[in-house]
Amino acid sequence: MKIAVDAMGGDNAPSAVVEGAVLAYQELGIETILTGIPERIDSELSRLGARGLPLEIRGAEQIIEMGESPSRALKSKPNSSMRVAAEAVKKGDASAVFSAGDTGGAFAVSLHVLRRMKGVLRPAIAALIPTLKGFCIMLDVGANLVPKAQHLFQFGVMGQIYSELALEVTKPTVGLLNVGGEDSKGTDAIRSAHELFSKSDLNFMGNVEGSTIFQGSVDVIVCDGFSGNVALKVSESLSEMLTTLLREEVTHSVRSKIGYMFLQNGLKSMRKRTDYSEYGAAPLLGLDGLCTIGHGRSNPKAVKNALKATSRLVEKQLTGKIEGEIDRHLSVQRSTEAGWRLWSQIREGIFQGGSSDQPAAGDEPSGEDETNLIKK
Amino acid sequence: MKIAVDAMGGDNAPSAVVEGAVLAYQELGIETILTGIPERIDSELSRLGARGLPLEIRGAEQIIEMGESPSRALKSKPNSSMRVAAEAVKKGDASAVFSAGDTGGAFAVSLHVLRRMKGVLRPAIAALIPTLKGFCIMLDVGANLVPKAQHLFQFGVMGQIYSELALEVTKPTVGLLNVGGEDSKGTDAIRSAHELFSKSDLNFMGNVEGSTIFQGSVDVIVCDGFSGNVALKVSESLSEMLTTLLREEVTHSVRSKIGYMFLQNGLKSMRKRTDYSEYGAAPLLGLDGLCTIGHGRSNPKAVKNALKATSRLVEKQLTGKIEGEIDRHLSVQRSTEAGWRLWSQIREGIFQGGSSDQPAAGDEPSGEDETNLIKK
Numbered sequence: 001m002k003i004a005v006d007a008m009g010g011d012n013a014p015s016a017v018v019e020g021a022v023l024a025y026q027e028l029g030i031e032t033i034l035t036g037i038p039e040r041i042d043s044e045l046s047r048l049g050a051r052g053l054p055l056e057i058r059g060a061e062q063i064i065e066m067g068e069s070p071s072r073a074l075k076s077k078p079n080s081s082m083r084v085a086a087e088a089v090k091k092g093d094a095s096a097v098f099s100a101g102d103t104g105g106a107f108a109v110s111l112h113v114l115r116r117m118k119g120v121l122r123p124a125i126a127a128l129i130p131t132l133k134g135f136c137i138m139l140d141v142g143a144n145l146v147p148k149a150q151h152l153f154q155f156g157v158m159g160q161i162y163s164e165l166a167l168e169v170t171k172p173t174v175g176l177l178n179v180g181g182e183d184s185k186g187t188d189a190i191r192s193a194h195e196l197f198s199k200s201d202l203n204f205m206g207n208v209e210g211s212t213i214f215q216g217s218v219d220v221i222v223c224d225g226f227s228g229n230v231a232l233k234v235s236e237s238l239s240e241m242l243t244t245l246l247r248e249e250v251t252h253s254v255r256s257k258i259g260y261m262f263l264q265n266g267l268k269s270m271r272k273r274t275d276y277s278e279y280g281a282a283p284l285l286g287l288d289g290l291c292t293i294g295h296g297r298s299n300p301k302a303v304k305n306a307l308k309a310t311s312r313l314v315e316k317q318l319t320g321k322i323e324g325e326i327d328r329h330l331s332v333q334r335s336t337e338a339g340w341r342l343w344s345q346i347r348e349g350i351f352q353g354g355s356s357d358q359p360a361a362g363d364e365p366s367g368e369d370e371t372n373l374i375k376k
Numbered sequence: 377m378k379i380a381v382d383a384m385g386g387d388n389a390p391s392a393v394v395e396g397a398v399l400a401y402q403e404l405g406i407e408t409i410l411t412g413i414p415e416r417i418d419s420e421l422s423r424l425g426a427r428g429l430p431l432e433i434r435g436a437e438q439i440i441e442m443g444e445s446p447s448r449a450l451k452s453k454p455n456s457s458m459r460v461a462a463e464a465v466k467k468g469d470a471s472a473v474f475s476a477g478d479t480g481g482a483f484a485v486s487l488h489v490l491r492r493m494k495g496v497l498r499p500a501i502a503a504l505i506p507t508l509k510g511f512c513i514m515l516d517v518g519a520n521l522v523p524k525a526q527h528l529f530q531f532g533v534m535g536q537i538y539s540e541l542a543l544e545v546t547k548p549t550v551g552l553l554n555v556g557g558e559d560s561k562g563t564d565a566i567r568s569a570h571e572l573f574s575k576s577d578l579n580f581m582g583n584v585e586g587s588t589i590f591q592g593s594v595d596v597i598v599c600d601g602f603s604g605n606v607a608l609k610v611s612e613s614l615s616e617m618l619t620t621l622l623r624e625e626v627t628h629s630v631r632s633k634i635g636y637m638f639l640q641n642g643l644k645s646m647r648k649r650t651d652y653s654e655y656g657a658a659p660l661l662g663l664d665g666l667c668t669i670g671h672g673r674s675n676p677k678a679v680k681n682a683l684k685a686t687s688r689l690v691e692k693q694l695t696g697k698i699e700g701e702i703d704r705h706l707s708v709q710r711s712t713e714a715g716w717r718l719w720s721q722i723r724e725g726i727f728q729g730g731s732s733d734q735p736a737a738g739d740e741p742s743g744e745d746e747t748n749l750i751k752k
Contacts, residue, residue, distance in 0.1 A: 067558065104556075132617055142555055145563050179518055179605045180480075182443065187521050187602065210609025214617035226563065227603040229555045231610045233586025238614050241508055241590035 002056075003310055004085035004094035007036035008063040009101020010303075011296045017100060018044035020303020025053055027304065030311050033088050035060045036081040060084035064101055066296060070108035082106055086113035089289045095314045098281060098306055100294035107143055107284055107293075114289035117319070119326040122151045123286035124225070125293065126162055127232055131216030137163045138177075138213070138221040139285065141228035149192030152176070152222050156193075156202055157329055158285040158322050159220035165316040166309070172219035175208035177227060182207070193222070199336070200329065281306035283313060286326075290319050378432075379686055380470035383412035384439040384457035385477020386679075387672045393476060394420035396679020401429055403680065406687050409464050411436045412457040436460035440477055442672060446484035458482055462489035465665045471690045474657060474682055476670035483519055483660055483669075490665035493695070495702040498527045499662030500601070501669070502538055503608055507592030513539045514553075514589070514597040515661065517604035525568030528552070528598050532569075532578055533705050534661040534698050535596035541692040542685070548595035551584035553603060558583070569598070575712070576705065657682035659689060662702075666695050 005021050007014045014036055022045070024030040033056045034041050045051045062077040073080065082101055088094040090113050099106040103125065116123060124140035139159045144151060156174045163172040176194055178186045183194055185207060197204040205218050210231060213221060223231070281292035290313060294306040381397050383390045390412055398421070400406040409432045410417050421427045438453040449456065458477055464470040466489050475482040479501065492499060500516035515535045520527060532550045539548040552570055554562045559570055561583060573580040581594050586607060589597060599607070657668035666689060670682040 067556070069558070069560065132620060145555065177606060179521065179602060180443070182445075184445070210606040211613040213610055214613045223606075226555060227606045230553060230586040230599075230603045230607050234589055234607045234610050235614050237587040237590045238611050239618065242615065242618055244508060 001311060001314055002031045002033055002088075002094045003307055003314075004033045004035060004058075004088035004097040005307070006082045006085045006097070006099035006101055006106070007034040007041050008060070008081040009099040009106065010294065010298050011066065011100075012299065013100065014040050015044050015047075016298060016300050017303050019048060019300035020298070020307065021055060022048050022050045022053065023300055023304040024307040025055060026050075028308055028311075030307050031055070032307065033058050033085070033094050035084040035088070036063070037061065058084055058088065064105035064109070066102045068102060068105060070102070070104035073102075073105045074108045074112055080105075080109065082109045083113065086110050086289075086291065089291075090114060096290035096292065096310050098292050098294065098303075098310050100296060100298040100303060100306070102296070103142060103282075103293050106291065110284055110287055110289070110291040114287045114291065117286050117288045117323050117326065119323070119330050120158075120286035121154055122147060123284055124151075124155045124158065125282055126159055126285050127228075127282045128166070129213065129221075129232070129235070131214050133216030135167055136213070136216055136219055136221055137167070138223065138228055138232065140223065140225040141232050141282070142225045143284070144225040146226070147189065147224050149189050149196055152189065152193035152224070153196040153200070154286070154326060154329075156197060156200075156204070156220060156222045157325050159222060160202060161322045161325055162283060162285060162313075162318060163219045165313060165318055165321070167219065169219050171203045173203045173205045173217075174220045174222060175205045175212075175218035177213075177221050177223035177231070178207035178209065180207065181209065189224075197222075200332070281309050283310075283318065285322060288319070290314060377687060377690055378407045378409055378464075378470045379683055379690075380409045380411060380434075380461035380464035380473040381683070382458045382461045382473070382475035382477055382482070383410040383417050384436070385475040385482065386670065386674050387442065387476075388675065389476065390416050390420055391423075392674060392676050393679050395424055395676035396674070396683065397431060398424050398426045398429065399676055399680040400683040401431060402426075404684055404687075406683050407431070408683065409434050409461070409470050411460040411464070412439070413437065434460055434464065440481035440485070442478045444478060444481060446478070446480035449478075449481045450484045450488055456481075456485065458485045459489065462486050462665075462667065465667075466490060472666035472668065472686050474668050474670065474679075474686050476672060476674040476679060476682070478672070479518060479669050482667065486660055486663055486665070486667040490663045490667065493662050493664045493699050493702065495699070495706050496534075496662035497530055498523060499660055500527075500531045500534065501658055502535060502661050503604075503658045504542070505589065505597075505608070505611070507590050509592030511543055512589070512592055512595055512597055513543070514599065514604055514608065516599065516601040517608050517658070518601045519660070520601040522602070523565065523600050525565050525572055528565065528569035528600070529572040529576070529705075530662070530702060532573060532576075532580070532596060532598045533701050535598060536578060537698045537701055538659060538661060538689075538694060539595045541689060541694055541697070543595065545595050547579050549579045549581045549593075550596045550598060551581045551588075551594035553589075553597050553599035553607070554583035554585065556583065557585065565600075573598075576708070657685050659686075659694065661694075661698060664695070666690060 007017050010017055018041055021032045021034060035058045038057050038059045041057050060079055060081040062080040064073045064077060064080050064082050082099055085097045086109050089097050122144045125143050126137050126139035127141045129136050129138050137159050139155050160172050160174055163169050178190055208218055208221060281294045284291045292310045383393050386393055394417055397408045397410060411434045414433050414435045417433050436455055436457040438456040440449045440453060440456050440458050458475055461473045462485050465473045498520045501519050502513050502515035503517045505512050505514050513535050515531050536548050536550055539545050554566055584594055657670045660667045668686045
């Protein structure tokens with residue numbers, strides 16, 4: 001098994017990415033294909049004394065920059081390091097692709113190269129969130145800003161599989177992010193999604209509010225990409241603010257300073273428990289091939305951890321399992337719809353009246369591949 | 377000036393609310409009209425030895441419960457403590473109404489009794505958020521789940537005035553909560569709102585991401601009620617989680633325990649800086665009268681602080697100032713539109729072709745009073 005690595009993606013690329021790949025090989029035996037400008041990758045390998053390692057370099061002339069328009073990058077940079085990495089998966093040379101580059105760019109390129117998985121309406125980005133009980137998975141965190149009910153439902157299906165494999169939870173619980181606990185709360189899409197979840201055999205716990213995310217009350221939190229993105233970024237930012245405030249407070253008195261010194265190990269350990277860079281990569285779920293995204297600020301250790309997480313997801317056959325589950329749920333929905341149609345016909349025969357309470361069928365996969373993220 | 381207080385609203389009502397009102401009178405000279413079940417309010421006053429104070433009790437038989445459907449509460453409880461309090465404002469007996477009860481219920485009742493302010497399309501709930509630089513205002517945090525561009529723009533106008541008065545900022549900066557900094561990011565409504573803000577004379581700073589909220593980069597953050605609600609609740613929940621984790625970590629070693637003890641004053645002071653109950657009440661902006669909402673868990677001190685903040689907003693004429701600003705912006709928009717129409721006509725005369733690039737006019741206030749919050 002090999003992982004294609006976008007060596008030029010991320011704030012500290014290529015140095016941190018190449019070093020992470022070297023660590024992943026040395027410590028974990030993970031083989032990688034490093035894509036990007038050969039001389040730059042080669043000089044990093046030299047710096048690390050790692051030119052003898054069996055890491056392949058695959059040339060790519062262009063780099064998708066952080067914050068670049070994903071759709072423009074896709075068109076104007078046909079030979080980007082991200083593109084070459086995704087194509088290594090498409091060709092079967094690698095089992096997965098990893099990038100610490102721009103999420104929008106990586107998403108647009110992988111969707112273009114790998115395409116959507118059969119049956120999946122909208123791929124989603126899943127993030128691992130630390131909670132009081134361990135971790136939970138939140139999706140979507142940025143790919144689909146205004147998903148429909150059926151999209152949200154599929155996020156739940158995909159998130160459940162990811163949670164089973166990544167967190168080793170059996171029968172993970174699924175919650176729908178909402179502004180209140182009652183079934184009637186939320187937008188039309190959320191209320192319809194609530195219905196779809198309730199009718200399914202997923203371990204659905206109903207609505208969860210922003211205030212319960214960190215309590216770890218559910219394993220999978222389903223949300224639209226807009227509020228998921230906001231929630232994720234708000235929590236990163238708040239942890240940083242609290243750390244800064246704490247540091248400010250302790251400089252006020254000698255007593256506090258002493259306390260802070262004594263407490264540093266505890267604080268470090270707490271930060272570790274809530275530090276995203278410790279815990280692998282965010283997978284793009286619903287593509288026909290595995291793509292994982294690391295934090296833009298990833299250091300070598302974070303890249304190594306991300307590659308470890310990615311290789312585990314390959315071993316555990318995340319993609320194949322999601323495809324099977326999506327297919328199973330679609331079959332169930334189709335047979336339920338067929339049942340409703342039959343029942344309507346019978347009723348029409350008896351009462352001579354139509355039925356208006358057929359459940360929403362959800363939209364079928366369309367040819368249109370664009371999500372909100374790459375339209376921009 | 378008197379403030380009508382929904383004495384039965386909140387988790388600790390009526391005891392915490394009545395005690396807060398007593399403190400507000402004793403310490404700050406704020407006069408209140410306490411609405412609710414007279415015997416229960418009276419017995420609280422007796423308990424506090426405050427029966428002699430000039431606090432009016434106004435009877436109301438019903439109580440809107442936490443989590444109760446706002447629309448149902450509005451219909452089935454015509455004599456609720458919240459309703460009687462809002463009516464005291466309508467009648468001119470009080471200058472503002474305060475409740476620590478269910479936000480949805482308080483919103484529905486005030487909107488029904490006080491009505492929307494002239495020119496305002498959608499009232500919004502504004503929250504005060506602690507940042508590294510002090511405070512910022514975020515709105516909407518729950519009343520409008522899917523606002524249109526013009527609604528978001530008006531949130532900015534109202535938030536700006538509130539920020540000037542509550543935070544004493546001159547020419548407050550306004551940001552639009554989004555998933556990225558670029559103008560092209562976000563939903564259609566957000567992109568159109570971005571255009572409206574850019575054309576206005578507000579001190580608009582463009583998009584802000586979830587990660588910048590706590591840095592205090594802008595004074596007013598405009599967002600839809602769904603993601604605003606999620607952001608607010610996520611941040612409350614995360615602070616609590618971090619405190620719990622810290623407490624867990626310190627029990628691991630004697631060294632840490634000592635550190636925690638030394639640090640307690642610092643931690644307390646930090647908590648104080650980030651504790652919502654320290655800082656007044658969240659106003660409902662855009663009603664024809666002032667209504668403020670306190671945290672459901674408000675203790676007497678929080679109620680007192682909320683009444684202090686409310687009385688200041690009355691003194692500073694928040695409602696009148698918002699009305700003036702909304703009116704001014706509507707006039708500017710109308711004259712711009714008139715200009716565009718004239719220009720279109722001239723161009724049509726010259727080129728014999730229509731103009732298609734007239735800016736969106738935004739919808740006019742309709743008779744429909746329902747927001748997403750009270751539809752449920």
